[in-house]
Amino acid sequence: MLLPMSPTDSMFLIGESRRHPMHVGGLAVFDPPEGSDARDVRAMLDAALTRGEVSPLLRKRAARSLTTLGQWGWESDTEVDLGHHVRHDALPQPGGITELLDLVARLHAGLLDRSRPLWEIHLIEGLADGRLAVYVKIHHALADGMSAMKLLRAALSENPDAREMPAPWEPSVRERPALRLVTDPPTGGTNPLLDVPAAALRVARDTVGEVAGLLPALAGTVDRALHHRGGALTLAAPHSMLNVPIGGARRFAARSWPLERLRLVAKHADATVNDVVLAMCSGALRTFIGALGVLPEHPLIAMVPVSLRGEKRETKTGNEIGMLSCNLGTHLDDPALRLETVHAAMTDGKNAMRTMSRTQNLAASALGTVPLALGMFGIGSFIRPANVMISNVPGPSEPLYWNGARLTALYPLSIPVRGQALNITCTSTDDEIAFGLTGCRRTLPDLAPMLDHLDDELGALEHAVGL
Template identity: 75%
Template sequence: MLLPMSPTDSMFLLGESRDHPMHVGGLALFEPPDGADAQTMRAMLDAALARGTVAPLLRKRARRSVTTLGQWGWEEGTPVDLGHHIRHDALPAPGGITELMTLVARLHSGLLDRSRPLWEMHLIEGLTGGRFAAYMKIHHALADGVSAMKLLRSALSEDPDVSGMPAPWEPLVRERPALRLVPNPPAGGPGPFDLPAAALRAARSAAGEVAGEVAGMVPAIAGTIDRARRQRGGPLTLSAPKSMLNVPIGGARRFAARSWPIERLRLVAKFADATVNDVVLAMCSGALRTYMNDLDALPADPLIAMVPVSLRDQGQETKAGNEIGVLMCNLATHLANPAARFDAVRVSMREGKNAMRTRSSAQILAMSALGTAPLALSMLGLGGPIRPPNVMISNVPGPSTPLYWNGARLTALYPLSIPVDGQALNITCTSTDDEIAFGLTACRRALPPLAPLLDHLDDELGALEHALGL
């Protein structure tokens, strides 16, 4: 029996081809505890492999059949060949970050095998200093960035002395209370016989809300189009310029990443009455302006960024699939002054969020679908009258405290994402401990090396601090 797959999730399968892999990924770096080395970590991971257990999410297989009329669905409980999904790699000496990024870019270029559950993990040895790396990729139909982050977080502990922890692909075990990775149900919560009654109440409530949703959809659409026409913040843009980023792509990837102390971004945000995400977008704005200007490829009109916004309720992060809305942000790359760019970014995001607060989740999803339609058509090989936004920029919140796996400290977590036709560059950020990491994933054919972009991000953060007198 197949469980139905949402249209949003199935789009990532329908739009996938050899030149368009549709998986997200993460690169985690670990520092072994005192007295241990990378071989010690490999032995612990090999022991987990021998146990052969796999989390339910990672046993889902995408499949379609005559009974589903050709539509994609999820087959649960699929047997998993861990020898296929978990692989060992080693870097050539000297095993630095450059060599690691090159390897991960190549690994991120390959398609996942659709006859199996859609994920892989590569355990990477050979880094200098005895460090150990793990690169995991998972299909975007199966998990968005928030749920993928939650999956990783569940395998880690804030306590460096905890041992016997499950590997990232293993299920959490309630019989390990010392790990405290799965909270006990709250006292007084619903029991198994209360759930049907709760479901009936929810169904009655939902039925009453449908008429209101339909009635509110027409003015919501009209308002969204009007905001886009006036170039105001919201889920739709009609003004994205043509640029070097908006071209057909191939399957080979470039990847570059770097981390900054998140306190620097928080301080800028505090003094500018902005959010950390506003600072991220402003850094990207200045970096892209310099990068493209150096290549004599900067459009006269400002670049427009597509910014995903999670609509998940707290506690839903491990649910399969995607629940995201989008906002379009004017990056103001036509302005030379860093402070002016920052102010334009802040205003654009504030306008979009204010408009979003007046809508229900269903309306936000509908408006976001309208805004992403040009990109979706491009992903499916179809043209459209409206160009998609120039670049995707997302910020996935991560753990705010030091984390460990069986005593090995997580020292860095770099996100990898999905370039598509019409958006040859994706910028994804995630915070870990006291740092925020920028992961740049691009089509190798469309863009030159990305390392200069990292330097420009650093320069832009410095320029924002200088503008605020920090």
């Protein structure tokens, strides 16, 4: 049975092309348990392949037909070819982090096969320090950053002694008791299909109340943009080297910092950790682009995704994100002033979001991303999108393990698009925060210097707040 796909999710399929792959990814690095090595961890993963079990989410395949009037939907693939989806790669000995990131950049550039479920997992051996790397990519139509992080968390354990854990592509421990064949009778003695009309009526009833507030919310979003205030829409982004057409090849650079360093800066500046992340990116971009002699006179504007998932919502898949535009203050010399500018812009935008419902926020965010969506289809727009996408996805706050192998690093990879040749995504793991820089290889030079600029900017912020 073909289940409908939300318009937000289907946009990532409709806008995809060879130059614009629409998948997100993550590079996880595991330290094998004491007394074992990367080959032992790989052997456990290979053993899981022989079981042939696949999570329900990773069985979902995108499809459309005459019965859906050409609209995208989801169907379940009953025979997933794990030999296609789970692959083995190796670095030339001795492999270092530079070689690993180069390999992952090449893997991240390839399109996912739409005739199959939209995901791949690469098991990468050959790291000189004996660790095993696992690169995962999953289509953005299937999962956003927040839901992808929840999927990762479900595959790992806080217990270093836990064994016989399922592989990342298998049903999690939490999913297994709930699994049943589609031919099994539903629990509770009622047919869930009979609830569909009632659910539709509830949605329609709730939507009627929302529609009345959409036009004022959208008008307010435009008004905020015209007055250069925080919100989902920006009309102030200058032209920069990032706002150009892109190719399909990718560059990738990544590094981690102690999360406590950012927390202390945030505490002393009366800001948030996300504000500090944005300020670090501001200073790094100012230095990186300035060294090339093409820094715009006016400040760069970042598009910042914000999760709209409530704390009690159990949804793990799909996309529920709003957008805020943020003045990065790249025209300012003082790092403290750049942080103040970022904090003011984000506070203003968040206050605006609090006055709107989830539906209104989604509508306002859709309005803000119209120029970006037009760019994905190669259609010009008189409104320039923001210069760069910067997102921060909170991760697990405690050490995590897979069958005794400790997760020691998690680097996020995301999606550059036409008009935004660089995407900066951060995620926290245990006591560190990782910055993943994904860029267009044809447009941007080597991104490794950006990592040093980020480090310099964090040090400058620490000095500015008296640490």
